[in-house]
Amino acid sequence: MTIKLDSEIIRNPNIVTRIINSKALLVNYENNELFWLNSSGIFLWDLLSKSIQIEILIKKFQRKYQVNFQSTKQEVVKFISNLFKEQFIIFSKQKKFLKRFPPSFSDKLWDKIQPIAEKEKFPALAEIEIIDQCNLSCIHCYVTKKKKTILSFIEVKSVISQLEKAGCFFLTFTGGEPFLRKDFLKIIYYAEKKGFSIDILSNGTLITSSVAKEIAKLKVNRIQISVYSAIPIIHDSVTKINGSFRKSKSAIKLLRDNKVKVHLACLVMSLNFSTYKTVGDLAKETGASWSVAYPVRARHSGEKDTYRLRLNKQQLKQFVIDNEKEVCQYFIKEFNNSICHAGLAICFISAIGGVTPCVLFPMQVGNLHKERFIKIWRKSFLLNNFRVLTISDLPKCKSCKFLEFCRVCPGLNYLEEGSVFKSAKINCQFARVTKQILEN
Numbered sequence: 001m002t003i004k005l006d007s008e009i010i011r012n013p014n015i016v017t018r019i020i021n022s023k024a025l026l027v028n029y030e031n032n033e034l035f036w037l038n039s040s041g042i043f044l045w046d047l048l049s050k051s052i053q054i055e056i057l058i059k060k061f062q063r064k065y066q067v068n069f070q071s072t073k074q075e076v077v078k079f080i081s082n083l084f085k086e087q088f089i090i091f092s093k094q095k096k097f098l099k100r101f102p103p104s105f106s107d108k109l110w111d112k113i114q115p116i117a118e119k120e121k122f123p124a125l126a127e128i129e130i131i132d133q134c135n136l137s138c139i140h141c142y143v144t145k146k147k148k149t150i151l152s153f154i155e156v157k158s159v160i161s162q163l164e165k166a167g168c169f170f171l172t173f174t175g176g177e178p179f180l181r182k183d184f185l186k187i188i189y190y191a192e193k194k195g196f197s198i199d200i201l202s203n204g205t206l207i208t209s210s211v212a213k214e215i216a217k218l219k220v221n222r223i224q225i226s227v228y229s230a231i232p233i234i235h236d237s238v239t240k241i242n243g244s245f246r247k248s249k250s251a252i253k254l255l256r257d258n259k260v261k262v263h264l265a266c267l268v269m270s271l272n273f274s275t276y277k278t279v280g281d282l283a284k285e286t287g288a289s290w291s292v293a294y295p296v297r298a299r300h301s302g303e304k305d306t307y308r309l310r311l312n313k314q315q316l317k318q319f320v321i322d323n324e325k326e327v328c329q330y331f332i333k334e335f336n337n338s339i340c341h342a343g344l345a346i347c348f349i350s351a352i353g354g355v356t357p358c359v360l361f362p363m364q365v366g367n368l369h370k371e372r373f374i375k376i377w378r379k380s381f382l383l384n385n386f387r388v389l390t391i392s393d394l395p396k397c398k399s400c401k402f403l404e405f406c407r408v409c410p411g412l413n414y415l416e417e418g419s420v421f422k423s424a425k426i427n428c429q430f431a432r433v434t435k436q437i438l439e440n
């Protein structure tokens with residue numbers, strides 16, 4: 001590509017920028033490319049928010065940094081060529097023909113951003129519980145004592161904007177049931193304007209035709225709907241609300257009719273073990289993706305009555321045989337690195353403003369009603385101590401013969417055994433069974 005000095009150029013409007021440790025990280029969601037800018041790059045990038053002739057750009061740079069025109073010209077043209085190559089900038093005349101490409105999470109992009117986030121210490125992905133009430137009463141739900149708490153609209157906006165400043169790119173809204181909030185679409189709109197890729201975890205029962213249309217318009221990345229079985233009576237026996245399956249299924253169809261990406265998440269329990277695979281059939285029928293999860297965890301209050309919903313040994317073996325690929329992808333691969341992404345590249349914010357390392361790790365490291373997010377993220381004693389842990393700090397795991405078949409989860413250790421350092425028994429059982437199956 002030849003760059004002429006009189007060409008007018010501009011930023012690609014689809015690019016999302018975050019300032020991280022005085023540098024700017026640009027993300028192009030269309031081709032999953034990243035680009036770092038230092039302070040002089042940020043100066044040029046700011047000028048590119050409006051259409052500008054390359055020659056004027058060079059002159060402005062020259063004035064700012066008091067350097068001679070020839071060397072500046074070479075440097076700026078090289079900079080522009082690099083940005084052009086991956087479409088971070090475009091010719092101004094291209095802008096009106098440009099297709100909108102909303103921020104969207106992809107595994108490929110996550111694989112690039114996550115190690116950078118851990119190195120530069122920013123929360124690339126945050127999950128926000130915007131309400132802790134729900135219209136269903138799922139038998140296994142970890143939220144026990146519903147406090148009827150919600151962050152106000154102003155507070156949610158503040159959290160979103162604090163996360164943007166902390167370098168966050170991906171947001172997941174969860175509950176309770178997020179669609180119980182009358183202002184939920186307004187919240188999505190706000191986050192979308194800030195360039196977040198947005199996922200929603202919902203039971204789907206409140207998604208009407210008009211809500212599905214709005215979600216499609218707002219370019220939500222993906223909605224995850226919990227489905228326990230495609231046999232209505234089984235699904236409803238988990239949610240304890242008759243007719244919930246019918247409503248969730250209708251939501252899946254409405255969303256798919258509007259081309260919204262839908263993912264069906266199925267937690268496997270003794271109650272749905274014999275029919276959980278029908279969720280896969282439903283996914284196929286509706287064009288959704290699906291995945292299974294195991295095990296049912298203790299409630300966040302510490303109550304362990306949910307253990308009775310876990311699979312027996314025979315069922316567990318069958319589960320591993322049937323889901324080998326999915327089970328294997330979670331094995332620990334890097335024994336010398338941090339145990340997982342919790343508190344490093346990801347974090348969770350509860351409906352009462354509590355910050356925890358991840359949604360399944362209920363160790364509160366700060367509260368947004370008392371401190372700004374960035375202060376908690378950078379200064380929390382608990383978080384900073386947790387971040388440096390590796391498998392070799394976990395007494396039982398470090399020399400365990402099941403380690404390579406295990407997904408060690410410090411959150412589960414903390415929740416079920418009271419300490420990050422004590423291996424959760426259910427994980428050990430799962431790893432034991434997995435080793436047995438995979439080695440035979």
Ligand code: SF4
Pocket residue numbers: 339340341342357358359360361408409410411412
């Ligand atoms: S391994 Fe456990 S604590 Fe770590 S991110 Fe996953 S669920 Fe959270």
Ligand code: SF4
Pocket residue numbers: 396397398400401402403406407408409423424427428429431432
């Ligand atoms: S099986 Fe248990 S002790 Fe062994 S690595 Fe997994 S959690 Fe740790």
